[in-house]
């Protein structure tokens with residue numbers, strides 16, 4: 001573990017651990033009041049069908065689609081929205097998104113086929129390491145699809161396939177920025193854009209007409225401002241002929257949900273060390289704060305900043321279409337997790353009837369989401385540990401619940417779990433539960 005320049009590393013660690021942290025304290029009561037408005041309708045579903053289940057919230061999804069379209073449409077010119085299928089590919093979600101007028105952003109042959117099956121009208125295909133079968137599928141559906149090429153190799157492979165089939169298709173190229181070194185598994189360096197346009201000339205079958213870049217988990221607008229600025233700088237270096245080919249810039253997804261989640265003190269480095277150390281000595285770590293609220297900004301702040309950057313760096317000299325690929329911000333309100341209290345093991349601890357195979361990983365050990373006892377709701381949050389029914393200790397649903405108490409048979413809901421949970425669910429020990437609709 002000791003590095004050669006140990007003293008230097010130790011100094012950095014000490015400095016890192018003692019840096020001031022911006023900790024947001026508070027409650028996410030809005031989530032609770034919103035779900036309680038739907039209480040009787042949800043309880044009805046829970047009496048009709050066996051728990052656990054995913055509850056598809058059509059109105060919740062419709063609202064998020066409408067809000068995104070309105071807010072981004074107000075601030076960003078010539079906008080095309082492609083919902084990121086990976087965040088939740090359930091047919092109910094895809095059908096509603098398509099009905100709402102959005103395109104789909106697919107990342108694999110599987111997602112592409114799902115998109116087709118659910119009636120997609122336009123899509124963008126982005127992802128590294130596309131197989132021959134996936135390229136062939138993209139070619140087959142080329143009338144509805146733009147493919148974002150991930151490398152020079154992919155350019156050659158697609159170009160050769162199209163030539164053999166005597167076909168042409170539209171494409172973009174994915175880039176990563178100089179500030180994005182940890183994302184460089186995706187796309188080409190933005191500084192290689194000019195080289196890429198030159199290489200593409202060998203394949204007139206490929207209509208290279210766009211530039212794409214995506215970064216996830218953007219809690220501020222900086223990533224988007226850098227993206228627009230760096231791409232604009234590089235586009236200026238292209239020849240007039242190459243520049244004239246460009247029709248769109250796709251600034252990806254990565255918009256965080258606002259005031260929806262928190263995190264536990266042990267997700268901070270210092271908290272993790274305290275927890276590890278106390279548990280090592282057989283004790284339970286105690287923390288002053290229950291949880292902190294995650295940093296995030298309202299949707300409008302993203303739209304305003306992106307719009308401003310476009311009007312500052314690009315729009316005055318080049319008129320382009322703008323594409324984006326929002327995932328979680330759209331699908332998060334589309335699903336809730338509904339479970340039942342099976343077994344009260346001791347005061348303050350119960351087993352629910354579903355397992356965290358419903359969400360695919362140990363999300364709730366680190367991240368806080370308000371949990372509500374729909375049978376016995378309260379404005380007060382009590383400390384209560386919910387475990388799942390999988391035969392593994394890594395099966396926790398949460399540490400707190402808005403409840404007047406917990407009794408066997410109570411219906412527990414974890415609202416707004418539509419993004420990256422259903423899509424990561426696995427048949428581990430138990431089957432992936434069914435999805436029901438309520439209205």
Ligand SMILES: Cc1ncc(COP(=O)(O)O)c(C=O)c1O
Pocket residue numbers: 084086087105126127214216217252253254255325326327328329
């Ligand atoms: C290429 C691409 N676009 C869009 C998204 C959607 O991101 P988010 O759900 O954070 O909006 C992802 C997510 O990983 C992605 O890889």
